[in-house]
Amino acid sequence: MPGLIGKKVGMTSVFSAEGKNIPCTVLEVGPCVVTQVKTSEKDGYEALQIGYGEKKEKHTVNALKGHFKKAGTTPKRVLAEFSNYKDTWKVGDTLTLDIFNDDQWIDVTGTSKGKGFQGVVKRYNFRGVNDATHGQHNRLRAPGSLGASSDPSRVFKGMRMAGRTGGDKVKMLNLKIIKIDAEKNLLLVKGSVPGAKGSYIIVEK
Numbered sequence: 001m002p003g004l005i006g007k008k009v010g011m012t013s014v015f016s017a018e019g020k021n022i023p024c025t026v027l028e029v030g031p032c033v034v035t036q037v038k039t040s041e042k043d044g045y046e047a048l049q050i051g052y053g054e055k056k057e058k059h060t061v062n063a064l065k066g067h068f069k070k071a072g073t074t075p076k077r078v079l080a081e082f083s084n085y086k087d088t089w090k091v092g093d094t095l096t097l098d099i100f101n102d103d104q105w106i107d108v109t110g111t112s113k114g115k116g117f118q119g120v121v122k123r124y125n126f127r128g129v130n131d132a133t134h135g136q137h138n139r140l141r142a143p144g145s146l147g148a149s150s151d152p153s154r155v156f157k158g159m160r161m162a163g164r165t166g167g168d169k170v171k172m173l174n175l176k177i178i179k180i181d182a183e184k185n186l187l188l189v190k191g192s193v194p195g196a197k198g199s200y201i202i203v204e205k
Contacts, residue, residue: 002082003204004030004095005052006187008110008195014178014188024178025193027108029203030185034093035071035079047083050095051076053200078200097182100205104177109202110195114167119143124160170194 006029013023036049053076057065060075068075072092089095100106120126120143128141143162146155172193179188193201 002048002050002085002087002089002095002099003080003202004032004097004099005050005078005080006030006185006201006203007053008193008197008199008201009186010197011192012188022178022190023192024188024190027187027189027193027201027203028185029187030096032095033071033073033076034089034091034095035068035073035076037089037091038081045083047081048085048089049079049081051079053077080202082204097180097185097187100177100180100187100203102177102180104205105174106177106189107171107173107204108175108189108193109169109171109204110193110199112166112168112170112194113196115165117163118165119162120160123162123165126160 006027009026009028011023011025013021016022030052032050032052034048035051038045038047038049040046051068051071051073055075055077057075060068064075070091115122119141121128121141126141126143143160146159146161172191175193176190177187178190180186181188187203195201
């Protein structure tokens with residue numbers, strides 16, 4: 001079964017039947033258009049390509065213009081492929097929230113917020129030296145020793161150091177669907193979803 005592409009709207013909270021306040025993320029998901037059906041004979045693998053979001057034709061490259069024209073749809077902003085789909089979909093078909101049900105568990109993939117250049121305390125949750133013993137002066141948030149000295153006289157790859165943080169592809173597993181508003185293409189899921197408001201996400205069963 002394929003997934004859908006959408007946007008993160010923001011966060012809210014709803015009350016359950018037991019009176020518990022459940023934090024939820026609001027997602028605007030679909031409608032998505034099938035732009036290509038890839039087969040093993042022609043493409044070497046089977047996948048379903050769908051598009052989401054309108055894009056101006058003047059901002060679309062000519063190769064994609066022909067691709068969307070062949071599919072009989074307007075230029076789309078985001079494309080994604082899904083494998084292991086059971087239903088028979090054709091080019092030009094529209095996928096909506098009807099493929100999901102209430103009380104279903106889904107996976108959501110998004111791009112985490114970019115936080116710029118950060119130190120090791122924020123980036124890797126280093127403890128730092130709060131008690132500042134043994135002559136510690138002004139190195140409370142420093143990473144400490146980076147490795148050996150004369151042999152091998154270098155810093156090993158993968159050493160956790162300061163650097164650009166965030167902006168990574170993150171997949172949240174097993175989020176529960178709380179409510180579906182098919183008319184407004186809104187999906188409420190329990191918990192948080194990576195990314196800023198308005199960022200694109202991919203929802204999979």
